[in-house]
Amino acid sequence: MTALYGLADLAIGTGDNVTMLRLFDGPLDLSWRHCAMTSDFVAESVALRYRGSRSLYKEVRHNVGYLTNELIENAVKFRTSGEILVEASVTDTAFRTKVSNYVDKQTAERFQRLLSEITAGDPGDLLIERIEANAAGGKSGSGLGLLTLMSDYGAHFAWVFGSNGEDNDIPLETYASIAVPEPSN
Numbered sequence: 548m549t550a551l552y553g554l555a556d557l558a559i560g561t562g563d564n565v566t567m568l569r570l571f572d573g574p575l576d577l578s579w580r581h582c583a584m585t586s587d588f589v590a591e592s593v594a595l596r597y598r599g600s601r602s603l604y605k606e607v608r609h610n611v612g613y614l615t616n617e618l619i620e621n622a623v624k625f626r627t628s629g630e631i632l633v634e635a636s637v638t639d640t641a642f643r644t645k646v647s648n649y650v651d652k653q654t655a656e657r658f659q660r661l662l663s664e665i666t667a668g669d670p671g672d673l674l675i676e677r678i679e680a681n682a683a684g685g686k687s688g689s690g691l692g693l694l695t696l697m698s699d700y701g702a703h704f705a706w707v708f709g710s711n712g713e714d715n716d717i718p719l720e721t722y723a724s725i726a727v728p729e730p731s732n
Contacts, residue, residue: 549707550659550708551705551706552659552706553662553666553705553722554703554704554705556705557722557723558707558720564637565634565636566589566634566635566636567632568585568588568632568634569631570630570631570632571630572628581619581623582616583616586615586619587612589611589633589644590608590611590612590615593607593611593635593727594608594611596730603728606728607727607728611727613700614642614644614696614702615633617693618633618644619633622646622648625650627650627651628649629649629716633645634646639729640727640728641726642725642727643722645720645721645722645723647720647721649716649717650716650717651715652711658719665693670694671698673690673694673698674691674698674699677689677690677691677694678691696725700725701725701726702725703724703725704722707720
């Protein structure tokens with residue numbers, strides 16, 4: 548049985564002209580440096596269309612890089628063994644991405660509880676509550692990256708948890724969209 552959190556219309560795919568990157572778990576092992584290198588590559592690919600404007604280029608590269616890096620870091624941090632698939636596309640007004648990986652049952656349950664919280668309220672208010680709780684030594688910082696993207700960057704998300712696989716691993720697809728300026732002619 549699948550479970551959907553976030554915006555259902557995002558979970559239909561990343562659109563046309565999709566770039567797919569597959570990060571393999573192998574002799575080099577997936578690590579944090581792969582997150583940064585992959586997100587930098589995606590961000591640079593998207594930002595190149597804005598190279599005529601230094602400020603737009605830097606803004607788009609930063610925003611796309613931050614979003615992509617956060618999603619890939621989460622996939623690396625919480626995945627079970629196996630590969631991570633990153634899909635990315637850009638239209639005139641939006642960057643869309645999908646990151647797919649597998650998580651174990653406990654991780655899926657914890658993440659679903661977190662998603663129930665962060666998708667139920669206003670992201671800005673929830674972000675402030677989480678920051679204040681962390682400063683007071685209360686709740687963990689879990690969800691701060693996603694809340695920051697939602698609140699400060701206007702990112703939209705959808706998460707689809709699939710049915711248990713053969714070895715009880717659960718497929719997780721994380722969809723995200725962020726606005727980008729229309730490229731000038």
